[in-house]
Amino acid sequence: MNAASDRDDTTEPFRVLPVDYAAALADLHAVRDRVFVHEQRVPVELEHDDLDPRCLHVLARALDGEPIGTGRLVPPAHPGAPAQVGRMAVLPQWRGKGVGDALLLALLQQARQRGWHQVTLNAQVTALGFYLRHGFEPRGERFMEAGIEHQAMRRTLAGASAIEDREAAVAVTAALVLAARRGLCFYSRELDPGLLDAPAVLEALRRFGTAGHGGQARILLQDAAAPQRAHAPLLALAQRLPSVFAFREVDDPVDRAYPSAFLANDAGGFYFRGLGHRFDGEADLHAPGRARQLRAAFDRVWERARPIVEYRALGL
Incomplete structure (x- = not known):
């Protein structure tokens, strides 16, 4: 208690x-x-x-x-x-x-x-x-x-926690979203089926998007078409909140070869997966240095990535 x-x-x-x-x-x-x-x-x-x-x-x-x-x-x-x-x-x-x-x-x-x-x-x-x-x-x-x-x-109390399965991945992703102040960075292969479509994560993202604090979630994808084909529910949420969710697709061949995926917020938390198609990885809700490092890497790729213009037809 x-x-x-x-x-x-x-x-x-x-x-x-x-x-x-x-x-x-x-x-x-x-x-x-x-x-x-x-x-x-x-x-x-x-x-x-x-x-x-x-x-x-x-x-x-x-x-x-x-x-x-x-x-x-x-x-x-x-x-x-x-x-x-x-x-x-x-x-x-x-x-x-x-x-x-x-x-x-x-x-x-x-x-x-x-x-x-x-x-x-x-x-x-x-x-x-x-x-x-x-x-x-x-x-x-x-x-x-x-x-x-x-x-x-x-x-x-010493170092990041191991994330070993989908249940833990969903829990820590929702926790990182809820702990964010105004900023979220997602580096994903194709919007992470099984993770970013989990009800707990979608609810956390909805709460983030409707909090009224001017926050933004930036999402980098390696394959922009796959979420559309799968009718990913996050796209529907983003359509209702277009000022909150921004999408780009990596364009540089070096970026396309990047094997990992991660989430970092502006409150010092991160979840990193060495292989982006798997759920296992490491996470820490309070590791400002590591989270800052991941956000800096994200920003560099974001600047050279292309806006996903095909999502504009969805109102994004």
Whole structure:
């Protein structure tokens, strides 16, 4: 169970520190019971569990000492297993003030100090944006926990995560689109059937296109005709939002021989596939240097690519 704000505009003074569970038990449960048990109606027997005594805990306090936020880190079950973030809770009057960000960063620092390189969590769906911004990637299908819809998420604290199948590819692509501020770059062979036509990705692109922030998704293709022949649903979405989606086809023989495909956003995230016709590759939602490198490579090819004039008949 993780309930956290998705904003970081700190306007009130507070501090976050690691605490001993036995010594801080009353303060930890004062916050968690109010948020989970009373506000979200989680049964108290689910909120209070046997893991607490062996977890690492952090506590946020206002400067007057009032406990205002909590979080815990469950140690790995065995070497190489991930640690798990949980019990992220912030009192209502302190949400939107950066408390959740500070709690999560403190927990990630605890993991790094102990050499734990994989961290997972089960995020309440309403807090997905918050965890996406902190570099967590969705894994698998959503599920119900304590009567609340959740999404399993994972972050690698050292290096990119391996993407091994279509399910992971769809999840990370949707996450990268949702995390974008104003810019997306897609380098694709033929609009990636099975990926860019997946419902979760199309919905993320629709939300990006209708957000009203002046964003643009630029899409480079190696074969412009194939998506038309396949009636790719992204073309229909782009027809409704022509100011958002721009298409070009690579023209230089060197560019046509490029075997890879990638997506990079302007929030420091990327998904790179060494072989563009496959889903396996690597991704990181927070790797500004690598994302900047991919966007720069994209820009160079974009400048010498040809606009897809045949799409204009579709209203694009």
